[in-house]
Amino acid sequence: MSAINYSEKIPNNVNLTNDRTLQRALEHWQPQFLQWWGEMGPTDFEKADVYLRTAISVDAQGWAHYGVTRMPDYRWGIFLADAVPGRSIGFGDQMGQPVWQQVPGEYRSTLRRLIVTQGDTEPASVEQQRLLGHTCPSMYDLRNLFQINVEEGRHLWAMVYLLHAYFGRDGREEAEELLARHSGDADKPRILTTFNEPMSDWLSLFCFTYFTDRDGKYQLKSFAESAFDPLSRTCRFMLTEEAHHMFVGETGISRVVKRTLEVMKQLGTEDSARIRAHGAVDLQTLQKYLNFWCSSSLDLFGSEISSNSAANFASGLKGRPDETQYEDHVLRNKTLNVVTPEGAQDVPMLNALNEVMRESYLKDCEIGLKRWNRMIERAGCAFRLSLPSSRFRRAIGAWAGLPVDPQGKMISKEEYEKSLPGWIPSDADKLFVHSLMQRVIEPGKMAGWIAPPERGINNLPVEYAYVKLH
Ligand SMILES: [Fe+2]
């Protein structure tokens, strides 16, 4: 069941040959996807041989095969986690009833919207990252970037499969639109703001994979609970791939911190200007990048108080991440105290689920912060990195557009505007970070602003030539 059929045009474990209509529709979409990859994927590396992993099964153990391939030849396909026999709905008003193998008519447009919104983020991130290959800090990092890119492409396939298989003509049209919108495009932008932010340096990439891919993890986890079983199975397998993306973010930032501490020790100073002059990222600048990408990603969870979140949960479309860890799965009689600019208020729990999710996300984000701060503390440095308050720089929800400082305190508009360049990367900060982005591609060598990783990929040495350029 979990083995993947690679003998077909589209690798899959959903018996695509048994459904000729669907197979034809997807084979029609495939060249459009490849054209999109050629135009919007990583620039100028079509001919590079890259050491990539590809899914060969959907078992948690031993699911991946590592080998050298050119990115345009990557075998993108459709991989669903195995069905859980007798699975029943785990939350909401229909809790305990059998899960759905087809989309109930009354939820059709809502489900389609949820799938399209998730699907839109996958190619968007590839577009955001398309130029980064030119400034990679090492060959190891270059390979990781490409691994993430091909897997985000695969995640697009995951969502397009659902659209094609379960939403008929509307779904096919949506699948085409997923290739027509582009990150940052003035006329046809991607759906969510974070996925239209430019990403022109690797510090942003590490923050993006730490914060924004982690939002992805939370969205996928909540869809993994869905009563719509094909969506649940699709997302469960996507989570397996997603872990590596967050690993790149967490270890990337760790390596930046490590290198900065080395430079601080070597120079015997905590002075930002001197650290920068030595070609490392001062911790204050790193803090600004964390503030930017964390606050942007917090918007992805939606409004603090939301009737959509209530409806999606009650109807079984979207659960809470790790739903089984909770006691009450219906939530009709629960409330949550939510603080908005108008004050604290008790809100029906169903309407506060975005906030529940955002809070557990922030707890997950704290894990890396603790690790980095331990490194900083051990180096005898007084500076501490922190996450911004969930009220800071919000564009969606109760705190949208309000002048709040990174600690969560409301301040005057003038003070906010005056202080903002000290809280998120200013033009001068970006210019400095860009100046560090010099390509290093000699195997095993690292750019001066980042420490080497502790180990290579798949038990290979760090010095392995992960990418062969031609
Ligand atoms: Fe993804």
Ligand SMILES: [Fe+2]
């Ligand atoms: Fe990802």
